[in-house]
Amino acid sequence: MLMSICALTLSSFTPKDNSSKDKKNSELFLLIGTYTSGTSKGIYVYRFNTETGDASYVNEIDGLSNPSYLNLSKDEKFVYSVGENENEGGVAYALSFDKKNGKLTRLNSQKTFGGSPCYINIDPKGKYVITANYTGGNVSVFKIKKDGTLFPSNQIISFDKKDATEPQPKSHLHCVAFTPEGKYLLADDLGKDKVHKFNLNYTEAEDNSVQFLQPGKPEAFDVEKGSGPRHITFHPNGKYAYLINELSGKVTVFSYNNGILKDIQYIASDTTPGTDKKGSADIHLTPDGKFLYASNRLKADGIAIFKVNQKTGKLTKIGYQYTGIHPRNFIITPNGKLLLVACKNSNVIQVFKINSKTGLLEDTGKKIELDKPVCLKFASLHNK
Numbered sequence: 001m002l003m004s005i006c007a008l009t010l011s012s013f014t015p016k017d018n019s020s021k022d023k024k025n026s027e028l029f030l031l032i033g034t035y036t037s038g039t040s041k042g043i044y045v046y047r048f049n050t051e052t053g054d055a056s057y058v059n060e061i062d063g064l065s066n067p068s069y070l071n072l073s074k075d076e077k078f079v080y081s082v083g084e085n086e087n088e089g090g091v092a093y094a095l096s097f098d099k100k101n102g103k104l105t106r107l108n109s110q111k112t113f114g115g116s117p118c119y120i121n122i123d124p125k126g127k128y129v130i131t132a133n134y135t136g137g138n139v140s141v142f143k144i145k146k147d148g149t150l151f152p153s154n155q156i157i158s159f160d161k162k163d164a165t166e167p168q169p170k171s172h173l174h175c176v177a178f179t180p181e182g183k184y185l186l187a188d189d190l191g192k193d194k195v196h197k198f199n200l201n202y203t204e205a206e207d208n209s210v211q212f213l214q215p216g217k218p219e220a221f222d223v224e225k226g227s228g229p230r231h232i233t234f235h236p237n238g239k240y241a242y243l244i245n246e247l248s249g250k251v252t253v254f255s256y257n258n259g260i261l262k263d264i265q266y267i268a269s270d271t272t273p274g275t276d277k278k279g280s281a282d283i284h285l286t287p288d289g290k291f292l293y294a295s296n297r298l299k300a301d302g303i304a305i306f307k308v309n310q311k312t313g314k315l316t317k318i319g320y321q322y323t324g325i326h327p328r329n330f331i332i333t334p335n336g337k338l339l340l341v342a343c344k345n346s347n348v349i350q351v352f353k354i355n356s357k358t359g360l361l362e363d364t365g366k367k368i369e370l371d372k373p374v375c376l377k378f379a380s381l382h383n384k
Helices: 001-011 019-024
Strands: 027-034 042-049 055-060 070-072 078-083 091-098 102-112 118-121 128-133 138-145 157-158 172-177 183-189 194-200 213-222 230-234 239-247 252-258 260-268 278-286 291-296 302-308 314-324 327-332 338-343 347-354 361-369 373-379
Touching: 001 338, 042 102, 055 102, 055 260, 070 118, 070 278, 070 373, 078 102, 078 118, 091 118, 091 128, 118 172, 128 183, 138 172, 138 347, 183 213, 183 230, 230 278, 230 361, 239 278, 260 314, 314 361, 327 373, 338 373, 347 373
Parallel strands: 172 230, 278 327
Antiparallel strands: 027 042, 027 373, 042 055, 070 078, 078 091, 091 102, 118 128, 128 138, 128 172, 138 157, 172 183, 183 194, 194 213, 230 239, 239 252, 252 260, 278 291, 291 302, 302 314, 327 338, 338 347, 347 361
């Protein structure tokens, strides 16, 4: 009798279906910056499943000129984007982000006073926005108002010597990144083969008169001549930094400690034979810091794959994944399972699966078709 009662109890139990909950937990917003010289209108918002690689269109905002690179505030309520236009057309856009419907709303814009702003970042405390201006050869700093809008820039830092008696290489700023402990800003100068360093000054002033960036000690770090520093990223442990160099096609590995970068390795990312013109672009690590990826353009469009020595930070090249044409920016999902590549000239975002054991990539065949995609950022579906 007891056995029959137990059998009845077990057979009557129906497991709860958690599939919809699991799907929701694995989904994120994907924000896509584009060049608007073709059919793209501005910044696009999709929902993206970080387990399956499936994507669905949510929204878009038009009326922005070449919002090629963007970033989100820490609470993800605001989005800041460059307007990568030449000369006086260079701007920084401020937008609000409503996660209920995925809608972006333009708040205001300010001139960068430097042509072709191609990178934008927000300081760790969420008080300032900084742009790297490529053809302007300078960096622009904007204080953020309480409503998320931007004050006019009160600090423009140029790296070209105006009084030089001999011709000097022209600065081309391509990235502004904060160090892991949040004390310093690094600015990659592709034109002068330097990584400039700044201390952060958080002194408050309601009239926007305080200059946020102060010269660091040292003021800059040199890399190999002809490297063309582009983007820099840090290992999750904060002890190592990795710089992709556009012109040499190499990755520079640095040890990092208390504001000091020391180069410990140069290793080729782009090894395309028959040309001296490289086109390396972006660089990222898996969340666990075991593998590093770097994108290359112009000839062998694809992603170089490296294994990271966890004791020394040095790299070993282990593979290469070909992609669509001109893979500019790419991003790795927070769970470390997928890598998305924005292929500007193929007008597509490709989705690759990351092998957690080998680091190699496998094309899932899933993609998002969009004209001239150049920047990818994730955001959670719910307010932080």
